[in-house]
Structures are given as C-alpha cells and as structure tokens.
Amino acid sequence: MTSTDETVAVVVVTYNSEALIADLVASLAPGLAGHRWHLTVADNASADGTIAALKEHAPEATVVEMGRNAGYAAGINAAVAAAGPHTAVLVLNPDVRLGPGCVSKLLTVLRTPGTGIAVPLLRDGDGDLIHTMRREPSVLRILGDAFLGAGRAGRYAALGEVVTDESRYGAESVTDWAEGSTVLISAECWARCAPWDESFFLYSEETDFALRARDAGFAARFTPTAEAVHLEGDSRISPRLWTLLTLNRVRLYRRRHGRLATAAFWTALLLREGSRAAIGKSPSQMAARALLSPSKLRETPGPHTVHPPAS
Structure with missing residues (x-):
C-alpha cells in the first residue's frame, strides 16, 4: 500500500x-x-x-x-x-x-x-x-x-x-x-x-x-x-427480495413527501406491479399483495425517519 x-x-x-x-x-x-x-x-x-x-x-x-x-x-x-x-x-x-x-x-x-x-x-x-x-x-x-x-x-x-x-x-x-x-x-x-x-x-x-x-x-x-x-444479485428474480425492494420504495418516498403525493406514488406502484402480476410474474404477484397490506407498509423508525406534512 x-x-x-x-x-x-x-x-x-x-x-x-x-x-x-x-x-x-x-x-x-x-x-x-x-x-x-x-x-x-x-x-x-x-x-x-x-x-x-x-x-x-x-x-x-x-x-x-x-x-x-x-x-x-x-x-x-x-x-x-x-x-x-x-x-x-x-x-x-x-x-x-x-x-x-x-x-x-x-x-x-x-x-x-x-x-x-x-x-x-x-x-x-x-x-x-x-x-x-x-x-x-x-x-x-x-x-x-x-x-x-x-x-x-x-x-x-x-x-x-x-x-x-x-x-x-x-x-x-x-x-x-x-x-x-x-x-x-x-x-x-x-x-x-x-x-x-x-x-x-x-x-x-x-x-x-x-x-x-x-x-x-x-x-x-x-x-x-x-x-x-x-456480478449482481437476484432481486429481480426473487419474489421475496423484489417485494422488499418495492415496499422500501414506498417507505422512502413517504419520508420525503406528503400524504397525497405518497398515495399517488403507492397507486402508481400498485398499477405497475398489478399489471405485471396479471401476466404471471411471481415477484410482482407477491409485491402487489404486499402493497395492499397495511402491516407490511408500516414504517419502522430509523435514524433519519422524516415525518412529512399532511398535504
């Protein structure tokens, strides 16, 4: 060195x-x-x-x-x-x-x-x-x-x-x-x-x-x-990892935006994953179900969690 x-x-x-x-x-x-x-x-x-x-x-x-x-x-x-x-x-x-x-x-x-x-x-x-x-x-x-x-x-x-x-x-x-x-x-x-x-x-x-x-x-x-x-991992082929990736996208967006914007973001993600689930993609099938589960979307507070304004 x-x-x-x-x-x-x-x-x-x-x-x-x-x-x-x-x-x-x-x-x-x-x-x-x-x-x-x-x-x-x-x-x-x-x-x-x-x-x-x-x-x-x-x-x-x-x-x-x-x-x-x-x-x-x-x-x-x-x-x-x-x-x-x-x-x-x-x-x-x-x-x-x-x-x-x-x-x-x-x-x-x-x-x-x-x-x-x-x-x-x-x-x-x-x-x-x-x-x-x-x-x-x-x-x-x-x-x-x-x-x-x-x-x-x-x-x-x-x-x-x-x-x-x-x-x-x-x-x-x-x-x-x-x-x-x-x-x-x-x-x-x-x-x-x-x-x-x-x-x-x-x-x-x-x-x-x-x-x-x-x-x-x-x-x-x-x-x-x-x-x-x-060499890259397998998030795009593993339903579990793809679901975690998708849920964390909502959590991150929610920390930086208000409720209405976050609701629109969640809706867009659900549309994307739902359309892919409809043609048989198993990662998206699991992700879409998770997006519809309030418990899975629940925030886990971290050191930089930001609570955005209501609107």
Whole structure:
C-alpha cells in the first residue's frame, strides 16, 4: 500500500459470501493502487465458510461479526465505525471486482467541488454495461416504467428512474443517486450525512443516503474512467427480495413527501406491479399483495425517519 495523502476505508458487508471473497480481495490491491487502504468486513451471521475465507485471503482485515443478519445498512455502519482513520469510505458488495486504478480515478472525481459521492462505470460478469445512474423516484417515473418499460422510459428524464441512454455513460456527470454496490464517499460527506438508515434493512438505503447527501450539498458524481465489475444479485428474480425492494420504495418516498403525493406514488406502484402480476410474474404477484397490506407498509423508525406534512 503506497503512502499518499489519501487513506481509504474499504467496507464490505457479507452474508454467506464464501465463494466471492477470494476474487474480491484479489481485486483490491490493483483497484486501490497508489493509495493507503484498509479493509473492514461486517459479516451478517454467515452460515457458510465466509469467516474462514476472510482469514485465508484477507488476514489483515478487521472482521466485525454482527451475530445476526442485521441488514446491509447496519453492516456498513458497523464496518465504518470499526475502521481505522480514513479520508474516504469505499462501500463494496462482495460480488464487486475493482478494475485497475479504479479508486484513484474515483478519488480524483471526489475532489471536484461540491462532490461527496463518486461512482464508477459498472459492467456485469459478461462485460455488458450496467445502467447504474438513477433519478429521484417520482410518480411519473413509476408510470413511465409501467407503460413503457424501464428501458424505454429511462431514455427520458421525466419518465424513467433508471438512466438507460448509454450515451450518458460516456462522460462524467452528476446523478441523483446510483446503485450502492460500489460507492466512494468522502469523509466529510460521511461525517455530515451518516449513518445509513438501518430501518430499510436492504434496498433504498443507498437512495436515502444519496438524496440526504444531496440535500446537504454533496453531489453524487459518475465517471466512466473508473471501472468495476458487479456480478449482481437476484432481486429481480426473487419474489421475496423484489417485494422488499418495492415496499422500501414506498417507505422512502413517504419520508420525503406528503400524504397525497405518497398515495399517488403507492397507486402508481400498485398499477405497475398489478399489471405485471396479471401476466404471471411471481415477484410482482407477491409485491402487489404486499402493497395492499397495511402491516407490511408500516414504517419502522430509523435514524433519519422524516415525518412529512399532511398535504
């Protein structure tokens, strides 16, 4: 680890991640070349050989054993709290593989005035571009997704949450938020906007953090010069995970908007999931049932829960 003015706290949350550890760790030194860094892993009570794999492949890492599956945000918060001194926090999923020099390029972007979060260009395991940039959730964007599909709607700022115009991924730009698998956060942004909200458990926690950071004056900035691979999870094929993602979208929107706007957002989501459920998509069938359940939509207070005005 080369001595520079930057020290990066690499934080990873694991859960039954044994098969991913070796390749993740192997990518860290090339990805962080030229900078001091240290690795802290929060393990959410893995039942496989994750801890043993960490001891084998990353013996210098600090491992925080959570003792339960506490969720992604809780793991990030615990890992950062246990990490050594740092000037930036690099949040990584265990299924991310950093490209050579990735973090040096992200740090350059992070020094841009007004920037608190830097994110790279991501590709999947087949080398295909992942559409990682996101716009703030809105009723119109949910409807655009429902009627046009995410791919077509995302080409238009007003109609799509996911930025799908691939020309946008060829140049540096500010984004409302980005998928949370590979995120570099300045120490100042972390100090002012952390912790990540643990009440989300999984999904929407990165959206919440980025939007709160933006509210505090810290932009999220995408750069195509930094690259990484994200093997990606199964939220789109797992009914349980898709349902959690859908419910957390309502919870997040409710925290930032009044009751009428939230009711419209919920209606748009129900329309989208209901239309997909009608053609036999099991994740949407479960999500639609959950949207109709008041108990499942009930708010779990977190450190940044905001109660919006009634209208």
